[in-house]
Structure formats: structure tokens, C-alpha cells
Amino acid sequence: GAVVSQHPSWVICKSGTSVKIECRSLDFQATTMFWYRQFPKQSLMLMATSNEGSKATYEQGVEKDKFLINHASLTLSTLTVTSAHPEDSSFYICSARYPGTDPQYFGPGTRLLVL
Amino acid sequence: DAKTTQPTSMDCAEGRAANLPCNHSTISGNEYVYWYRQIHSQGPQYIIHGLKNNETNEMASLIITEDRKSSTLILPHATLRDTAVYYCIVRETSGSRLTFGEGTQLTVNP
Numbered sequence: 001g002a003v004v005s006q007h008p009s010w011v012i013c014k015s016g017t018s019v020k021i022e023c024r025s026l027d028f029q030a031t032t033m034f035w036y037r038q039f040p041k042q043s044l045m046l047m048a049t050s051n052e053g054s055k056a057t058y059e060q061g062v063e064k065d066k067f068l069i070n071h072a073s074l075t076l077s078t079l080t081v082t083s084a085h086p087e088d089s090s091f092y093i094c095s096a097r098y099p100g101t102d103p104q105y106f107g108p109g110t111r112l113l114v115l
Numbered sequence: 116d117a118k119t120t121q122p123t124s125m126d127c128a129e130g131r132a133a134n135l136p137c138n139h140s141t142i143s144g145n146e147y148v149y150w151y152r153q154i155h156s157q158g159p160q161y162i163i164h165g166l167k168n169n170e171t172n173e174m175a176s177l178i179i180t181e182d183r184k185s186s187t188l189i190l191p192h193a194t195l196r197d198t199a200v201y202y203c204i205v206r207e208t209s210g211s212r213l214t215f216g217e218g219t220q221l222t223v224n225p
Contacts, residue, residue, distance in 0.1 A: 004158075006158075034213070036215075043202075043215040043216060043217055043218065044153075044159065044213075044215040045215075046212060046213070046214070049212075091156075093158045093159070095158075095159075095213075102147075102149075102164065103149060103161045103164060104161070104213060105161060106151075106158035106159045106160065106161075107158050108157055108158045109156070109157060109158045111156075
């Protein structure tokens with residue numbers, strides 16, 4: 001299967017700072033990438049769909065000004081959590097798929113802790 | 116996308132087959148059944164998917180009933196590393212959204 005990486009795997013930051021998380025498709029070009037969030041003991045929740053060269057589509061209830069998504073190339077999407085607060089502490093996971101095909105392949109996740 | 120129902124948890128002995136059921140009684144004709152699993156603190160891993168025929172790959176087999184209202188994921192020889200939460204998801208292949216439910220916590224015991 002395809003390989004998707006995320007960086008960093010762990011990040012601890014102070015409240016009010018911004019954090020950038022990278023998602024890369026290592027062996028294929030992904031026109032579409034997805035960002036999920038998972039709180040402890042809960043399932044994954046889709047936050048947004050990232051399309052290369054265009055604006056991301058956000059799920060209802062997700063603040064687009066807080067969670068900035070940039071999909072600048074066919075192998076890289078970034079999620080920036082702006083002015084992070086403790087309630088943003090979570091496990092952030094991205095996924096990608098080959099253009100027009102299935103399935104989605106997931107990255108290993110990034111654990112964010114905001115103090 | 117159709118909703119799925121899975122048992123909350125299951126246990127299996129190492130070396131035995133693990134059979135994980137999933138009900139999707141409201142599935143429509145163009146919706147596929149996907150299985151993913153998530154090992155603790157990792158991203159989900161794709162296992163298998165199918166439309167109406169049974170499918171098999173190096174990881175598992177997927178058995179879909181003739182009326183497509185339920186399916187079973189079979190891990191033929193479960194190992195301790197198969198301990199994970201298994202998610203059954205139904206959606207159109209053309210759609211982008213994967214909606215994760217609570218899944219089944221499979222624990223493989225020595």
C-alpha cells in the first residue's frame with residue numbers, strides 16, 4: 001500500500017502559539033488529502049478535505065480560521081493550528097489517496113499537547 | 116452514507132480465526148464496505164474493501180451476505196499484533212468522506 005508520513009509525531013506547545021503539522025504522500029501524488037482529529041477514547045472525526053491548488057473544504061463546526069490547511073503540492077498538505085489552546089490537544093491524523101481511486105491511506109498521526 | 120453496527124469488543128485466541136461482524140442494513144446499491152483497523156496510538160490501516168463479492172487479500176477475507184445487509188471480516192490466523200480497533204465503514208467509492216463509528220476492539224489473547 002501507499003505510504004503517508006506526518007511530521008512531527010509529537011509536539012508540545014504553549015497556549016497561544018501556532019503549530020504546523022505536515023502530511024506527505026511518499027510514493028504517490030495525492031490530489032486530495034484529509035485531516036482527522038481523534039480525542040482520547042473517541043473515534044476519528046473528519047475535520048477537512050484538502051485539495052491541491054484550491055481551498056480546503058471544512059466540516060461543520062470546524063473553524064477554518066483556526067485550522068489553516070494548505071495543499072501546495074501533490075505530495076504535501078499542512079495543517080496549522082493557530083493560537084492553540086489546551087482544548088486543541090488531540091491526535092491529528094491525515095490521509096491521502098491516489099487520484100480518483102480508493103482506498104485512503106493514513107499517516108501515523110501527530111499528537112499535540114497544548115499547555 | 117449508510118450507518119454500520121459493530122460489537123463493542125471481541126476476544127480471540129492467538130492462532131485462531133477472528134471473525135468480526137458488521138451490520139449495514141441500510142446499504143445502497145453503489146456503496147462499498149470498507150474495513151480499517153487502528154492499533155493503539157497509530158493511524159488507521161486499510162485492510163480490505165468490497166461491493167458484493169467476497170474478497171481476499173494477504174491480510175484478511177471479507178464475506179458479504181447476498182442481500183449485502185451484513186458482512187464479516189475474517190483474520191484467518193490471529194496474532195497478538197492484530198489486537199486493535201476494527202472499523203467497518205460503508206460509503207460510495209466516488210465519495211471522499213470516511214465516517215468512522217466506534218468500531219470493535221479486538222483483543223487477541225495468548
